[in-house]
Each structure stands twice: as C-alpha cells, then as structure tokens.
Amino acid sequence: MNIRPFKIAVSEEQLNDLLARLKLTRVPRSLDAESWDDGASLAFMERLISHWRLGFDWRAQEDRLNSFPQFIARVGELDVHFVHEKGKGPAPMPLVLTHGWPGSFAEMQEIIPLLSDPAAHGGDASDAFDVVVPSLPGFGFSQAPQHRGVSSKRVAEMWSELMTGLGYDRFGAQGGDIGAGVSMWLGRLYPKQMVGLHLNYIPGGFLPPLGDGSPPITAEEEAFRTRAASWFATEGAYSAQQSTKPLTLAYALSDSPVGLAAWIAEKFRTWSDCNGEVERVFTLDQLLTDISIYWFSGNVASTLRIYKENRSEPLKFNERERVEPAFGMALFPAELPTPPRSWVERVFDVKRWTPMPKGGHFAAMEQPQLLAEEIRAFFRPLR
Structure with missing residues (x-):
C-alpha cells in the first residue's frame, strides 16, 4: 500500500477567498432573531460569522490538528487521509474510529490521546490502542469518489484494506453516525478480522429481520418505530434532501460558507446535550474548525451524497442472519432515536449496552472521557 506523510496546509488564497465571501454575506430576515424554531438562529449566526471573520484563527487550529501524525494512503482508487496514533502500552490493540456527518476526523482530537495513552490520563496502560482515524471518502482531506457506489458498505471494504495495509490482521471498530x-x-x-464493534449510535437505516418467521415486534420495538417516525417528520428534512437530491443542495453549500455553517451548526445544536444552548457544549472555535474543514475541502457534494448511496444500499439483514463479533453500545441520553437492545440483538451479539449519564450525538467531542472509558471497558475482555 502506498502511504505518505501528510500535513494540513490551507493556502493563503483559500483563506483570503473565505474572508472575502464572509464580508459580503447577505443574511435572511427572521421573525425572531433569537429563535431556532425555523432553523439556525439569526442572532447566533451573526455572532458566528463575526467570529469567523475577526476572531477565528485557522492557522492555530491547523497547527493543533497537525500535532497528530497524519498520512495519505491509496486505498482502492482513492487517496484516504487518516490519523495514525500508536499506543503507549504493553500490547496496544488496533482500533479504527470512524466519524460521520456533519462531523470530521477533528471530532476525535480529545479522545485520541485518551485511547492511545490511557496511563497518561488516569487509566491503565494495558488498555492502550493503536488509534486509526480515517476521513470518510470525500470528507476533509480524503479524495472524493469519482463514481457512484461509495456507500458505508464500500467504506467498510476500504477500511479493511487500510487496516490490513497498516499491518493489522485483527482490529476493533468504533463509530457514531455514518461511522x-x-x-x-x-x-x-x-x-474474522474484527475483535469487536463498539458504537455510540445505531444508524436509522439499520433493519434487522422482521416478519417471515422472525420473532414478532415487541411493544418496546414498536414504540421505537413510532418515535423514530415522529422524529423524522420534524427533524429529518436534511436527510431526505441529502439522500434524494444532494447536488441541488451542494450548489448553495459549496458557494456560501455561511450557508454551509448554518446547515452544520444547526445540527450540532439540535443533536447535542446542550439544552438548546450550543455554546454550553461546543466553543465557536470547535464548530468553526469542523465547518472550515468542510469548506476548505471543496468536496461538500460528496459529503452529502453518501446519504443517497446508503439509501441505495441499506444495512438490511436476512432471516436468521447473525453477525459474529462482539457488539457494544454506549447510549447517550441526547442521542437521536435509538432502537432498544432487543432490536439490535436480532442480528448482533450484544455483550455490553451502557446507558451514559450525559452527552449526545457527537459523543467523542461532547464527552470524550466518558466515551473513552466505555470503549476501554468494552474491549478489555476481548484483548
């Protein structure tokens, strides 16, 4: 496998173009500047835009991200960007962490050292991991797909190739959202390659065997289906757009940094455990680092399109199909609608299902210590 070192180096031309666009921003009218009822709050967005123009230091964030060892590997037909942080311990376990949308590899900044060097953060060195954090195809600094068919299934095939190319015959996997x-x-x-799977989210497209000889739907499972349908009716417009007509949306988000910021920031507020106040959980710099990675990549269309690919290739299982590797789940209270354990056990070998005390959809950013401790606990008996 062709692997080369990588450092983020956004050009001055890109930075100047961004600032010029921000200066010419035309914001919409709002019936209530403080309200989020109709989408991203005008008052919040004006504050975010001002900070992006006058207070945000991309170069400082770039240096912070570049403190992690980063590489580009040729995986299949695409160049894949990834962080590879070797563990400090007697026998680090290989672990691939996968982000989702509207996140990025930058979500993992706080949790990487907790997993790679637990002894330096109050843990046990025997729980150390060799941490690999790839950027999804077309996200961040990974090359965008040039053809249809790059769904989560195809990404899994690529990650298997990547981990094998790094010398890992067996490894664990962890992720939320698309990850x-x-x-x-x-x-x-x-x-046979997987030591175990640990998640902090169950994808909405996950469909275990239902009907045709499968056990009947329980009351708890039916309540989940009702809850999920209600959530999608009020909060799922983004998914419907991205999974049907992503390119139409991409014209706006590729041309307007503020449009992109509004589209992303609203999700960080809605999906996090912030009680409606996004800055209680994320700083403006954290939000803008993630948003800037989307902007500078120039690949907004591909970050949206994976929703359409996953709609074409859903995670649907056949009757009596079982997935062998051990499965663990960290259930954060502000997460999107999550199926009950019995729904997942129809397919997966659930070894650990842990309700978490606080946190939401962006667990690695919101509660890195809690998530790291749970990941360590899940994989400890599998080593």
Missing part, C-alpha cells in the same frame, strides 16, 4: 454504519458493515463483511 456506526461503517463499523456494522465491517462486522458483517469481515467477522
């Missing part, structure tokens, strides 16, 4: 789907596909496609 959860990639991890589940890894367990399904490569059971």
Whole structure:
C-alpha cells in the first residue's frame, strides 16, 4: 500500500477567498432573531460569522490538528487521509474510529490521546490502542469518489484494506453516525478480522429481520418505530434532501460558507446535550474548525451524497442472519432515536449496552472521557 506523510496546509488564497465571501454575506430576515424554531438562529449566526471573520484563527487550529501524525494512503482508487496514533502500552490493540456527518476526523482530537495513552490520563496502560482515524471518502482531506457506489458498505471494504495495509490482521471498530454504519458493515463483511464493534449510535437505516418467521415486534420495538417516525417528520428534512437530491443542495453549500455553517451548526445544536444552548457544549472555535474543514475541502457534494448511496444500499439483514463479533453500545441520553437492545440483538451479539449519564450525538467531542472509558471497558475482555 502506498502511504505518505501528510500535513494540513490551507493556502493563503483559500483563506483570503473565505474572508472575502464572509464580508459580503447577505443574511435572511427572521421573525425572531433569537429563535431556532425555523432553523439556525439569526442572532447566533451573526455572532458566528463575526467570529469567523475577526476572531477565528485557522492557522492555530491547523497547527493543533497537525500535532497528530497524519498520512495519505491509496486505498482502492482513492487517496484516504487518516490519523495514525500508536499506543503507549504493553500490547496496544488496533482500533479504527470512524466519524460521520456533519462531523470530521477533528471530532476525535480529545479522545485520541485518551485511547492511545490511557496511563497518561488516569487509566491503565494495558488498555492502550493503536488509534486509526480515517476521513470518510470525500470528507476533509480524503479524495472524493469519482463514481457512484461509495456507500458505508464500500467504506467498510476500504477500511479493511487500510487496516490490513497498516499491518493489522485483527482490529476493533468504533463509530457514531455514518461511522456506526461503517463499523456494522465491517462486522458483517469481515467477522474474522474484527475483535469487536463498539458504537455510540445505531444508524436509522439499520433493519434487522422482521416478519417471515422472525420473532414478532415487541411493544418496546414498536414504540421505537413510532418515535423514530415522529422524529423524522420534524427533524429529518436534511436527510431526505441529502439522500434524494444532494447536488441541488451542494450548489448553495459549496458557494456560501455561511450557508454551509448554518446547515452544520444547526445540527450540532439540535443533536447535542446542550439544552438548546450550543455554546454550553461546543466553543465557536470547535464548530468553526469542523465547518472550515468542510469548506476548505471543496468536496461538500460528496459529503452529502453518501446519504443517497446508503439509501441505495441499506444495512438490511436476512432471516436468521447473525453477525459474529462482539457488539457494544454506549447510549447517550441526547442521542437521536435509538432502537432498544432487543432490536439490535436480532442480528448482533450484544455483550455490553451502557446507558451514559450525559452527552449526545457527537459523543467523542461532547464527552470524550466518558466515551473513552466505555470503549476501554468494552474491549478489555476481548484483548
């Protein structure tokens, strides 16, 4: 496998172009500047835009991200960007962490050292991991797909190739959002390679065997289906757009940094455990680092399109199909609608299912210590 070192180096031309666009921003009218009822709050967005123009230091964030060892590997037909942080311990376990949308590899900044060097953060060195954090194809600094078909299933195939190319015959997988789907596909496609799967989200497209001889739906499972349908009716417009007509949306988000910021920031507020106040959980710099990675990549269309690919290739299982690797779940209270354990046990070998005390969809950013401790606990007996 062709692997080369990588450092983020956004050009001055890109930075100047961004600032010029921000200066010419035309914001919409709002019936209530403080309200989020109709989408991203005008008052919040004006504050975010001002900070992006006048207070945000991309170069400082770039240096912070570049403190991690980063590489580009040729995986299949694409160049894949990844962080590879070797563990400090007697026998570090290889672990691939996969982000989702609207996140990025930058989500993992806080949790990487907790997993790679637990002894330096109050843990046990025997729990250390060799941590690999790839950027999904077309996200961040990974090359965008040039053809259809790059779904979460295809990404799982690529991650298997990447980890094998790094010398790891067996490894664990962890993820949320799209990263959860990639991890589940890894367990399904490569059971002999996988030590175990740990998630902090169950993808909405996950469909275990239902009907045709499968056990009947329980009351708890039916309540989940009702809850999920209600959530999608009020909060799922983004997914419907991205999974049907992503390119139409991409014209706006590729041309307007503020449009992109509004589209992303609203999700960080809605999906996090912030009680409606996004800055209680994320700083403006954290939000803008993630948003800037999307902007500077120039690949907004591909970050949206994976929703359409996953709609074409859902994570649907056949009657009596089982996935062998051990499965663990950290259930954060502000997470999107999550199926009950019995729903997942129809397919997966659930060894650990842990309700968490606080946190939401972006667990690695919101509660890195809690998530790291749970990941360590899940994989400890599998080493």
